Amino acid sequence: MSAYLQFDQVSKHFPGVIALGGVSFEAHAGTVHGLLGENGAGKSTLLKILGGQYRPDGGRLLLDGREVRFGSASDAIAAGVSIIHQELQYVPELTVAENVLLGRMPTRMGFLDKGAANKLVSERFAKIGVDLDPNARLADLSIAQRQMVEICKAVMQDAQVIAFDEPTSSLSHRETEILFRLVRDLRAEGRTLIYISHRLEELYALCDACTIFRDGRKVATHPVMADVPRDRLISDMVGRELSDIYDYRERELGAERLTVCGMADGCDFSVRAGEVLGFFGLVGAGRSELMRQMYGADKRAPGTVVLDGAQVAMGGPSAAISAGIVLCPEDRKEQGILAQSSVAENINISCRRHALLGGVFLRHAREAALADEFIARLRIKTPSREQEIRLLSGGNQQKVILARWLAEPGLKVLVLDEPTRGIDVGAKNDIYRIIHEVAARGCCVIVVSSELPEVLGISDRVAVMRGGRIVGQLARADADEQAVLRLALPDTNNDSDNADITSRRTA
Numbered sequence: 319m320s321a322y323l324q325f326d327q328v329s330k331h332f333p334g335v336i337a338l339g340g341v342s343f344e345a346h347a348g349t350v351h352g353l354l355g356e357n358g359a360g361k362s363t364l365l366k367i368l369g370g371q372y373r374p375d376g377g378r379l380l381l382d383g384r385e386v387r388f389g390s391a392s393d394a395i396a397a398g399v400s401i402i403h404q405e406l407q408y409v410p411e412l413t414v415a416e417n418v419l420l421g422r423m424p425t426r427m428g429f430l431d432k433g434a435a436n437k438l439v440s441e442r443f444a445k446i447g448v449d450l451d452p453n454a455r456l457a458d459l460s461i462a463q464r465q466m467v468e469i470c471k472a473v474m475q476d477a478q479v480i481a482f483d484e485p486t487s488s489l490s491h492r493e494t495e496i497l498f499r500l501v502r503d504l505r506a507e508g509r510t511l512i513y514i515s516h517r518l519e520e521l522y523a524l525c526d527a528c529t530i531f532r533d534g535r536k537v538a539t540h541p542v543m544a545d546v547p548r549d550r551l552i553s554d555m556v557g558r559e560l561s562d563i564y565d566y567r568e569r570e571l572g573a574e575r576l577t578v579c580g581m582a583d584g585c586d587f588s589v590r591a592g593e594v595l596g597f598f599g600l601v602g603a604g605r606s607e608l609m610r611q612m613y614g615a616d617k618r619a620p621g622t623v624v625l626d627g628a629q630v631a632m633g634g635p636s637a638a639i640s641a642g643i644v645l646c647p648e649d650r651k652e653q654g655i656l657a658q659s660s661v662a663e664n665i666n667i668s669c670r671r672h673a674l675l676g677g678v679f680l681r682h683a684r685e686a687a688l689a690d691e692f693i694a695r696l697r698i699k700t701p702s703r704e705q706e707i708r709l710l711s712g713g714n715q716q717k718v719i720l721a722r723w724l725a726e727p728g729l730k731v732l733v734l735d736e737p738t739r740g741i742d743v744g745a746k747n748d749i750y751r752i753i754h755e756v757a758a759r760g761c762c763v764i765v766v767s768s769e770l771p772e773v774l775g776i777s778d779r780v781a782v783m784r785g786g787r788i789v790g791q792l793a794r795a796d797a798d799e800q801a802v803l804r805l806a807l808p809d810t811n812n813d814s815d816n817a818d819i820t821s822r823r824t825a
């Protein structure tokens with residue numbers, strides 16, 4: 319096997335940050351090479367250098383033994399490198415075929431030939447087993463479908479190196495399986511694939527080799543992924559032993575504090591003071607919708623929410639927040655990141671809204687202290703609290719948003735929807751510890767998650783949803799993988815659904 323792609327002492331600095339401090343590793347043709355590392359370790363920066371978006375400050379990049387220097391993304395594409403970024407890059411108003419062939423549309427007598435484009439793209443889709451209408455507008459497709467379009471684009475550009483940056487973070491189990499199949503097919507064709515993920519089970523399922531980063535440096539390259547024990551990967555990544563990332567501790571549960579009823583058929587539930595209630599279900603089971611409804615985020619819905627014996631006025635999110643109920647939604651964009659504002663401002667938004675703090679000087683001092691406290695507690699990687707949030711890595715932005723809700727004054731009910739998506743394993747451990755602390759203060763904590771081990775690891779009780787209803791609630795002692803999946807899976811004994819789930823669970 320030849321090393322098709324080589325990084326040789328590659329470095330990249332930003333003001334106050336060494337994103338990459340001289341990184342060397344190589345990836346072979348016909349393999350999938352995983353990249354792992356804490357949030358902010360430098361993985362995305364490396365892909366941006368590979369994709370021509372950033373120029374390295376030092377070091378060399380070699381393709382097939384020859385040094386390449388990319389001045390722009392189109393240089394990288396011309397050299398046969400394609401990056402499937404976390405934030406997909408497509409033109410929503412154009413069709414699937416137009417996006418796939420962007421800049422290379424076939425023409426006839428000087429005009430774009432849409433018919434020929436559709437035919438070309440259909441043939442290619444058929445060959446790789448993708449079921450998409452070349453005439454559909456990108457804006458009308460799901461995230462997974464748009465991702466398929468990006469991959470097809472890379473394939474049709476004849477990219478020899480294709481790199482994926484956390485591609486499954488918004489995909490369902492079934493969509494993930496389709497993606498895995500595509501990646502394996504590309505590997506069989508002899509392409510060099512780079513795959514970034516925080517999901518260790520995915521990396522074990524897909525990667526042949528891996529390289530681990532910490533703080534902009536390479537910790538290790540393992541030529542055979544399957545030979546590396548999980549504990550070793552984790553300690554390499556976070557620089558400390560983490561034998562039990564969930565760190566569950568028994569808590570004294572109080573009386574029923576929150577009761578939600580009449581939101582939708584079969585969706586009533588309650589939570590005791592100090593209790594962590596996990597909500598599990600397959601994607602589309604209705605968990606996020608129920609939470610949003612309870613929070614008043616969607617249009618005025620039926621049903622009542624009773625907190626500490628009093629009915630909560632269902633007047634939208636601000637009413638919920640005033641009552642002490644906060645929801646941290648799964649989609650970061652929806653969460654109102656103030657991209658141009660500092661980390662401190664993003665953490666302190668909710669405190670400002672409450673105007674609980676005194677004069678301007680006092681307020682600034684308190685806000686600064688609160689921001690510093692959360693930067694330390696969640697180990698947010700930033701040169702200072704004054705850094706603009708948009709300059710942080712994806713996972714660290716996510717932590718700032720979480721801090722915003724954890725800092726909410728008067729918190730009584732904390733609802734976290736997929737709180738650890740895109741977050742590294744060390745930071746997950748920090749978040750689980752904070753969930754425990756919030757519950758131990760007597761708050762009700764609701765965690766919606768598609769990661770079954772996470773739900774089982776941190777919850778006092780697990781509610782399982784399927785088809786828009788709560789189909790069962792299991793006490794911690796009775797909640798194991800089998801019991802939860804039996805409730806969560808469709809009635810029909812659908813083997814492929816089961817296979818999907820099983821592969822993600824046990825890989």
Ligand SMILES: Nc1ncnc2c1ncn2[C@@H]1O[C@H](COP(=O)(O)OP(=O)(O)OP(=O)(O)O)[C@@H](O)[C@H]1O
Nearest residue numbers: 332337357358359360361362363709710711712713
């Ligand atoms: N344009 C920029 N300006 C300043 N700092 C930046 C910029 N881009 C990245 N950084 C910093 O460089 C470091 C590496 O970031 P990078 O996005 O490569 O991390 P990552 O390993 O991909 O993290 P994650 O797992 O959270 O996506 C981080 O500290 C980040 O804040």
